[in-house]
Amino acid sequence: MEDLSDVYNELIMEHSMNSYNKKKLPDANLSEMGHNPNCGDEITLELKLNGNVIEDMAFSGHGCAISQASTSIMIDTLKGKTIDEARDIIKTFIGMIKRETKDEAELEKLEDAIAFKNVSNMPARVKCALLAWHTLEDMLNKNQNTGSTNIDCCH
Amino acid sequence: MNIEEIRKDFPLLQNRKIAYLDNGATTQKPTKVINAIKEFYEKYNANPHRGAYALSMEATELYEDTRTKVAEFINAKHREEIIFSKNATESLNLIAYSYGMENLKKDDEVVISIMEHHSNLVPWQKVTKVTGSKLNYMYINDEFELSDEEIENKITDRTKIVGIAHVSNVLGTINNVKKIIKYAHKKGAVVIIDASQSIPHMKIDVQDLDADFLVFSGHKMLAPLGVGVLYGKRELLNNMTPFLMGGDMIEYVYEQETTFAPLPNKFEAGTQNVGGVIGLGSAIDYINELGYDKIQKMENEVLGYAKQELSKLNFLELYLTPNDDNHSSVISFNIKGVHPHDVASILDAEGVCVRSGNHCAQPLMRYLEIDSTCRASFYFYNSKEDVDKLINALNKAYNIFKKYVK
Secondary structure, rough: OHHHHHHHOOHHHHHHHHHOEEEOOOOOOOOEEEHHHHHHHHEEEEEEEOEEEEEEEEEEEEOOOOHHHHHHHHHHHHHHOEEHHHHHHHHHHHHHHHHOOHHHHHHOOOOEEEEEEHHHHHHHHHHHHHHHHHHHHHHHHHHHHHOOOOOOOOO | OOOHHHHHHHHHHHOOEEEEEOOOOOOOOOOOHHHHHHHHHHHOOOOOOOOOHHHOOOHHHHHHHHHHHHHHHHHOOOHHHHHEOOOOOHHHHHHHHHHHHHOOOOOOOEEOOOOHHHOOHHHHHHHHHHHHHHEEEOOOOOOOOOOOOHHHHHOOOEEEEEEEEOOOOOEEEEEOHHHHHHHHHHHOEEEEEEOOOOOOOOOOOHHHHHOOOEEHHHHOOOOOOOOOOEEOOHHHOOOOOOOOOOOOOEEEEEEOOOEEEOOOOHOOOOOOOOHHHHHHHHHHHHHHHOOHHHHHHHHHHHHHHHHHHHOOOOOOEOOOOOOOOEEEOOEEEEEEEOHHHHHHHHHHHHEOOOEEOOOOOHHHHHHHHOOOEEEOOOOOOOHHHHHHHHHHHHHHHHHHHHHOOO
16 A cells, blocks of 8 residues: 555645534535445535635535545635536546546646545545545536525525 | 464465454455365365256255254254355344244334344344334443343333344444343243354354354354354244245245245255355364364453553543453454544554444444444454554554644
8 A cells, every 4th residue: 555644644634633614604505415324424515606606615524534634625625616617626536536537737626635646546445535526516416407506405 | 273373274364464353344264164165166066955966966965964064063953943044144134024024013022232233133123114013222331231130121021022142243242142032031032143243252052042043154254255044943943934935945836826845945045155055164164173262262362462452552442341251352442533444544554454434333333422433353363463563553543643633
C-alpha cells in the first residue's frame, strides 16, 4: 500500500476532525441524506441555491475521516460554482477515484479535492471518499427532475 | 507442537506476511483440508445418492461418513440429526421457516439476545411479523453479559423459541447456554444455539447441553467456505416441513403431490457442496488431532497477552467482559474519537488484518451507543508476534490522529 501519510495528510485530517463546513444551514433550500450501510457512514448535505449557482453548502452527520474530509473539501471546492460546473467537477472526482480520469489538466479543476487521489489505491475506502459526491449528484438530479429550488425534503 | 510448527500447517500464513486477526470472519485453512478437497475432486468426484456406479457410491460414502463424523464431533445421538447447509445463516433460516413459521401463533414470544448476529435476528423479525408473535430481547449488563435476572425476566410461559449465540461475534462473551436451555425448557420453549463463534474454540456436546437446534459454519473452523451444519433433535426435525424443495429430498413425486424423503435428505435439496463437506470432515480431523485442550491452551496464552497489552493503551476503548472465564477469542475496541475504518486502514498498511464496522450486529451497536468497532479475533495459530504487530500498528494509528482528536 502507498504510504498512508499521502492519504492521512494535514489537509484531510484538519477537514475531517475540525471542519468549519460541519454546521446547519438555516436558509438551505435543498437537503439530502447519504449513507454507506456497510460502514455506517451517514451525512446530510444542505444546499442553498441562488438561481443556478451553489451559494452555500454545509453538512452534518458522522463517519470515517475520509468520508468526513471528502465532504468538507467538496463543499469548499463547489461553493460559488454553477450547477453545470459542479456536475462536471463531480464527474472528474469520481473519475479520479475510480482511476478512469488521469489527465493532470482535467484533475486541476478539483482544487484541494485532488488530495484524495491516493484513495484510488485503497479499494476498501473508495466508497467513503465518494459518499458526499454521489449524494450531491443525486440531490442535483432530483432538483432537476422537479425543476424547483424549494423542495422541502427535511422532514 | 509449538506455534511455529503449527503455523507451517497453514500455507496462507507462509505466503502472506500478515498478522491475520479476523478469524471471527473466517479462519485460514490447513494444508490437510486443502489436500482433502483436492483429493476428492481428483479421485472421488461424482454426485452422491444418484449414480448406480462405483464412483458415485464412493462419493456417497465419503459424504455420509462425514455426516457421521460431524455427529460424533458434537455428540449427536443420531447421525440423521446432522443436516448440511451452506452456512449458519442458511441453517438459521431453515429453522425460522420450517419450525418458526409452522409453530408460532399469535401472541407467542420469540426471545433472542441483543448481541445476536443479523442471521439470528432478521429471520425472527420476519417470522414473528408473519405469525403475529412477538420478538423480545435479552439485554446485556455493564459487563457485556446476560444476567440470570434478565434471562428469567424475558423467557416467559409465552416464549416458544429462544435463539442465542453461544459466543458473541462482537464482544466475545460466552453465554451460559446450558443454563439458558434448562430454564427455557422449564418454560416449554425450544432453544436454538448459534455455535458459529464457539465451536472453533471449545468442545460442543449437544446432548449435554440438551440443545434443540444448534448451527455453525464450517469456514470459521478451518473448513472451506460454503458449508454449514444444522443439528436438530430428531423428533423436531421429523415434524418439520422441508425448507427447500427439489432433487434428492423427495420420495414420490406426482403431478400435483409429493411425499418427502426421510431425514436427513428431507432438508438437503439439490446437489450439495460435497467437496466442502469433505473439507469440513478433514477440518474436524485436524481439530481432533490437535485437541481442544491444546487449542484452548494456545489461545488463552495469546488472548491473555493481547488483553494485557491492549489494556495498557489508554487511548483505547475496549468492549469486553472483565470475567476472563466468560470471554473467548474476540476483542472489540476503538481508538477514542477515531473512526474504526480509519484505524483498520492504518492497521492494514502495517500488515494487520482486523475487521471494522458493525459486524452484522447493528442493534447491539445501537444499544452500546456506538456506530462501529474494530475487532481483533484470534485462533490457535496466532502468535504473540501477531499481538505485538497489532499493538505497534495501533500506536502508529494513534500517532497519526492524536493531534486532531478533539
